[in-house]
Amino acid sequence: MQKSISIKTATPDDLDGIIKLQEANQTSQGGTLSGGLSAKQIEEMMTDMPQIIAVINDEIVGFLLTTSQQVNNKRDVPIVNAMSASYTGTENSYIYGPICVSKNQRGKGLAQLLFKELLRLEPNREGILFIKNDNEASLKAHEKMGMHKVSNFHFNNADFDVFAYSFP
Template identity: 30%
Template sequence: MNYRNATIEDIPEISALQQLYHVSTISDADKPDGFVTTLFTEEQFRGLIETENGLAIACDGDQVVGYAMAASWDYWSAWPLFQHMIQDLPETEYMGRMLSVENSYQYGPICIHKDYRGTEVLPNLFEFSRTQMHKRFPILITFINQTNPRSLKAHTEKLGLDIIKTFTFNQNHYYELGYNTSKRTPNSSPE
């Protein structure tokens, strides 16, 4: 398994993986095993790669089997949900400090092909993404829809993220989670 930053050439495979597991297109059979809720266009993937270098991928040979997004709040500020989260940062404390656009970034979504779930891919992909962003920010922030218990369990039990609080946006209920980016990801393989 290879973990690396995505390139423009990887976008078609990343888009295909997103299509499999997005909440609007996922099969009913796959939905209980987790899904992604934010839909990205190929142009938005391109922007994430070019402006933030924030799209980490897991490859099995030449096949993209997982991706994890991470970027500054500036990148995410075009989406209403992230605008809501940005406005709430000064009201949110984590690791003994109030959050800000300077000391935190938004991680996710992460998407892993079902054939690779429950393997080392999740912790190793998260770890690769964390090491890229740790150079810029001490705190990772993310959110998980409360209707996605598998994702919550994976992030809290396998990756060690902390639930900071809950919030509601657009009649959806979310957990907000945080992680200290100076900490190595539990269950990740040594470099």
């Protein structure tokens, strides 16, 4: 029996569940995540911005990770650098993503719930993200959330669209 969905801010106790879901959704596993973050990186992000998770029956079935520009600038992530070179955003902007929903929970509105909670916690700030331009499901989902394309870039033989949003 499925319990109700809980949307909440992640804590260090949630790291294993986030990593497990991230690993299950890598391109090598048939997913659409093209990279991964270490537990240490995610924990650092937790000290800086809210990391939102969806939980059903004590299992993390979705996450939305965010990174401030300050934390991002301490790292050298080539694909994020390519995105930032194509669109810098506002002074107070942050990086949205990755977002991931478990395969058996897709199409049920979880991404929108995660995003709604992020907007509640981080109002009036611009979020910037990139999506591989052949990922139709993600492109449609983010457009449905009210995000708009602001740029594009080419990285590792693939084309990406850059989206941004700022809601009160």
